[in-house]
Amino acid sequence: MAKDKKMVESITSMDVDFAQWYTDVVKKAELCDYTSVKGCMVIKPAGYAIWENIQHELDRRFKETGVQNVYMPMFIPESLLEKEKDHVEGFAPEVAWVTHGGLDPLQERLCVRPTSETLFCDFYANDIHSYRDLPRVYNQWCSVVRWEKTTRPFLRSREFLWQEGHTAHATAEEAEKRTIQMLNVYADFCEQVLAIPVVKGQKTDKEKFAGAEATYTIESLMHDGKALQSGTSHNFGDGFAKAFGVQFADKDNTLKYVHQTSWGMTTRMIGAIIMVHGDDNGLVLPPRIAPTQVIIIPIQQQKEGILDKAYELRDRLSNFKVKVDDSDKSPGWKFSECEMRGIPLRVEIGPKDMANNQAVLVRRDTHEKTVVSLDNLEEEVSRMLDTIQADMLERARAHREAHTYSAVDWDEFVETINNKPGFVKAMWCGDRACEDKIKEATGATSRCMPFEQEHLSDTCVCCGKPAKKMVYWGRAY
């Protein structure tokens, strides 16, 4: 019992210390753990099961748009990484280098992929010949390595899991269309499955991906008011194609460069789920991503017929991901445990319930209890899971709305950023210097230039020059 006790006790309140609360949830919900390899995590069964569901949902959506999965090597020869100038400058400082194979030094050192644009380009240069070969819409599921100095579970680790899509198109228009299409897939997935509302927009030049012409992003807001970049989609134009010589013979028989995109989403989304939905009792999982959606907890299970009834209900609920906790722990412990693990719906069944042909349903998100007749248990559970999913999205949206502010001059901007955690909308002249100044003065960065622009004022919140864009600013993970 000692171990169970440790699990459900002593989680830091999120209002007292959000960072510690996050670490406590990660640890006590048994999502991941540290290892002997500095900056690298082990993703434990409860965490990996969430990632498998993320993979399943995303992969299905990708394939519906014509994506094909492939696998590229994990190593990139140094000369290959160096072919695109902006790209190597962006990534070389943070890659891990392999210098020896077995007992021998390598002739050329290899980096462990931080991302695979260079490998896909190298492949496409040999694989694409004619307009008939286009588009290429490839994706891979893999791990990548970036030698971060400071790390946090799921949010920033030296190795992380992700998918990276890499496409090649005959025209600039088609590449741009695919870039936006995949951003929309991400946004839809976040909102419909993870119950996390996102702001869609474009990154500024300062914040865009190394080597991209344009980077689009979905930005979400965590419970503590910090922003999380949740998925990005890049349009490379023909820059990489020129660097790597990826050409095709078009219908008019002339050689043209392809236009390329890439897009990725990572295990940091598990961190987002924790920080958007979690509470002081632990993890709260949206039903559509939960590895276990319904947990049945028998009350006074030693009494005759109770456990059998619990198993009967489990069998009746087999359309859902359902489990019975028939361990020898007390119901109270079981309640705490399944709350810590974030299971969306709890079904309690005891002797009194059996006598009354009823069960008690308890929502994880609101703790609300409902007594339902066993006659229509399946419908009630189904309806309640849908309600939980919808309510979680709405609460997250309301939280974001309540923590999204506007500022029209410098003082108001600094005052808001410093005192009101959240997004701050403000006008921007388009100059890098203003972004730098804002970062230096407040620690905030431009999260995106949202697709849904508003006209807050005529002038840049920083320099007062004519404004070009409304920008979402915020402190970010």
Place this chain on the structure above:
Amino acid sequence: MAKDKKMVESITSMDVDFAQWYTDVVKKAELCDYTSVKGCMVIKPAGYAIWENIQHELDRRFKETGVQNVYMPMFIPESLLEKEKDHVEGFAPEVAWVTHGGLDPLQERLCVRPTSETLFCDFYANDIHSYRDLPRVYNQWCSVVRWEKTTRPFLRSREFLWQEGHTAHATAEEAEKRTIQMLNVYADFCEQVLAIPVVKGQKTDKEKFAGAEATYTIESLMHDGKALQSGTSHNFGDGFAKAFGVQFADKDNTLKYVHQTSWGMTTRMIGAIIMVHGDDNGLVLPPRIAPTQVIIIPIQQQKEGILDKAYELRDRLSNFKVKVDDSDKSPGWKFSECEMRGIPLRVEIGPKDMANNQAVLVRRDTHEKTVVSLDNLEEEVSRMLDTIQADMLERARAHREAHTYSAVDWDEFVETINNKPGFVKAMWCGDRACEDKIKEATGATSRCMPFEQEHLSDTCVCCGKPAKKMVYWGRAY
């Protein structure tokens, strides 16, 4: 058309040059390709789709036995790799070493995992405390790196994809039971899904895994008579547990070492599918692993109603993985292409067929044509796919039986090994010296000591001393 032409022409006959035939199939069925990274492959969509099906089928079987998926880091600190003596001796000569992170040299170099026993042990040492924590039955899907000198697509590459299961148990008996259980999962998967019959047995000490007490293996026979080790399952006893200090408090309140197992299957099974089932027209896929099971090819598709009929049949066959080839290639090209890609069943539908309310079904494995009424197309297709699956297994089994020989003395053994590609069953005294001599004299290795032992003679085929075991010998990939 030039590209299609290249694809379906000029594949080397397997009887002329089996190795070249293999390379041709890999290339022309577009399964994988070479890259700028020496010894590393890109797995292309047609190859990766097979791997996804392998993953899906295996993962489902694993989970039915209680396996949970996790993810461990890809790096192993040198000091961790060195903790188990036999293990490090086995792997250190063939690992890739990371020596720099970003711009700085690392304090301790890290190897890219060649396998993850050391990481799981390190994790279990902190994660397992009590008998209540056991068993741990974890698995991960990932890539591993072994710095091979000579490489071949799928069969031997410096990086390959696999799953590796790692379990910890309270007793030796339970560990042994799990080791055999997973070997049986592999054997069942190979026979039922890949239509590849296997010999189950134990590896000799010479051939067992570095650090294992016992290694069990499934061995299959390729069309050219060479053996392929197709899956292994290792019982480590408590050797790793002692090296890494993985202990638990048992029910009697004493500290005990856990007993561990590991087991793996890799992308080399795609090579096995090619080499067991393929023919001079290309790949032949068993229906249960084929990404496309049925291809519908319209004949005279420019004629009114033909394409619509093809789409209608596709919709009717939506319980299967079905596609229509409605490209502007000629039917002949389409036939060659879908044969090269190994699609199990072809449905031809033309004006004459439509007039007669029929379609022509063509089996990939036998080229047999059957005219069926459209009235019961679904049943006919279903029945035929089942027949193909069963026949492919039976043919592979018959091939293996026909290429499995016995030898009772040295001359017969050498004569057989040298002239009859296949398995040679022979008695063995149990001495390493005889294994070494056989390898040196014939190039053959002991594939396994099969669970189904036979008594061929009283004496070792090599030294004439009393025999202990019957062994399958063969030349292997």
